[in-house]
Amino acid sequence: MSRFWTFLTHVHTVAGPVTMLLYPLYASVMAIESPGKEDDEQWLAYWIIYSFLTLSEMLLQSVLEWIPIWYTAKLVLAAWLVLPQFKGAAFLYERFVREHIRKHLTNKSSGAKGKNKFVQFVAPKKGEQEAY
Numbered sequence: 001m002s003r004f005w006t007f008l009t010h011v012h013t014v015a016g017p018v019t020m021l022l023y024p025l026y027a028s029v030m031a032i033e034s035p036g037k038e039d040d041e042q043w044l045a046y047w048i049i050y051s052f053l054t055l056s057e058m059l060l061q062s063v064l065e066w067i068p069i070w071y072t073a074k075l076v077l078a079a080w081l082v083l084p085q086f087k088g089a090a091f092l093y094e095r096f097v098r099e100h101i102r103k104h105l106t107n108k109s110s111g112a113k114g115k116n117k118f119v120q121f122v123a124p125k126k127g128e129q130e131a132y
Helices: 004-034 038-059 071-082 087-106 117-122
Strands: none
Touching: 004 038, 004 117, 038 071, 038 087, 071 087
């Protein structure tokens, strides 16, 4: 019976990186190469949510280490975010993140023309080419 638990522990340890990193990396590359836009949005949303989850986990590490099922709960959440049947990342982005970003951008750009300065810095206007 102890070999079974050892095997289960190893599977659980490998499942996290595979679910949270390897499969999303592969799916992101496939999304970039595909002609459709819907899968691009799913994977961009995933990386936004994953980054937020990772930063939150770093800040709350001392609290989370007291929760014995945290890693399992995080693994289940990551599976929900990643699996194409659920499209959890796109759901969370549409439901919660997008409205906060839009509020923030409209407040910042209400006195400016069009996009705010940060967006103009990151994405130059059409016709402008960067010199390397």
